[in-house]
Amino acid sequence: MKKIAIASVLKPVDDVRMYEKFALSIAKLFPNGYEIHILGAASSKVSDFQSIDNIFFYPIARFDRLDNKRWKYSQVFLQYILKIKPDLLIINSPELLLPSLFVKLYLKTPIIYDVRENYFRNIWYQPTYPFFLRFPLAIFVRALEYVSRLWIDFYLLAEKNYEKEFSFSKGKSQVIENKYKRLMTNDELLISNQLTTNNKQLTSNIQHLISSTKHLTFLYTGTISYTYGTHRAIEFIEKIREYLPDSQLIVKGFCSDKKYRALLEKEVIDSKFIHLEISNVPLNHQEIINAFAKADIALLPYLPNKSTENCIPAKLYEYIAHQVPMIVQFNPLWQEVCHPCNAALFIDFKQFDIERLVKDLGSFSFYSEGSTAFVWWENEEAKLRQVIERFV
Secondary structure, eight states, X not given: OEEEEEEEEEEETTOIIIIIIIIHHHHHHSTTTEEEEEEEEOOTTGGGOOOBTTEEXXXXXXXXXXXXXXXXXXXXXXXXXXXXXXXXXXXXXXXXXXXXXXXXHHHOOOEEEEEOSOHHHHHHHSTTSOHHHHHHHHHHHHHHHXXXXXXXXXXXXSSTTHHHHOSTTTTSEEEOOOOBOOOOHHHHHHHHHHHTSOHHHHHHHHHHIIIIIOOOEEEEEEEOOTTTTHHHHHHHHHHHTTTSTTOEEEEXXXXXXXXXXXXXXXXXXXXXXXXXXXXXSOOOHHHHHHHGGGOSEEEEXXXXXXXXXXXXXXXXXXXXHTTOOEEEEOOHHHHHHHGGGTOXXXXXXXXXXXXXXHHHHHHOOTTOSSOOGGGBTHHHHHHHHHHHHHHO
């Protein structure tokens, strides 16, 4: 049986794209065709993982984002890859570009670089790294991406705009977006039920909550960081309670920045209407999806930033798939995604008219137009199949 290895440095082994989308899709498309080996970080449920359907997990990366051991991970990565001897290797971390050269030389394995982010922009424009390190580190990573074109066989691009932003991938790339993968069993049933929900009833429910109970439950999920605007969600709920005094906010996700997490916890320490559910390890995706049922409206309060302005947040697709109404930071690209199905209201979280927003929430017909079929991962799955068949 042929083997496919999918490897990351910071992403957990049950990462949505590596496991749910790539591994499970390959297992479905090619039953009994491949062993799939996923190398990455531990997750909140890593102890539950066992080899299933020819999928094997290696939670071997254990360090923080700023830990210099990230660059020493190459040796551990190589040890496992040389033992597995995959027929195809898919990497999605720039740190693995250089060690992938040795894999190419010793095993002659085809290498695919799954470019999930514009790492140059992330490093340069986000406050993750010390200021004096940002530019040289960003330049180093981008230079490595260009040089590695010599041994990288193919590129998968997680965003359409990456075709314009990157020249190192030109001529040998395929866009495979982070659309929403339908999960099985209870989640599949939940999606089915939501997609048949009467949209007028959804809007009427929000109108009723505003006019009668003065209560809405807002939700922030996913990565918790300054750039993604988690603190803005807190500022938002404090303002909106002037008009809807019984409203609540649930914040659920993973935060790698200890200082930022401490700042948020200090800010809400005496609050009874803000509920922080912050993990120091990546959460299992199903835990995030389960939180949707508790919310009336989801918040996407991103700070305007060059690292995110051309990217479509995966949770935008997730909320649309579950027909969760949204309030989103204004961005022409995101508005283009949401507009056809009336999925969201767009505001500037830095300054907005609270009274006007409450009125808009009471009258806007969420999900009253169009289809949400465009958000499903199945639209991307066929592209993945073609790439796999090309190299294995």
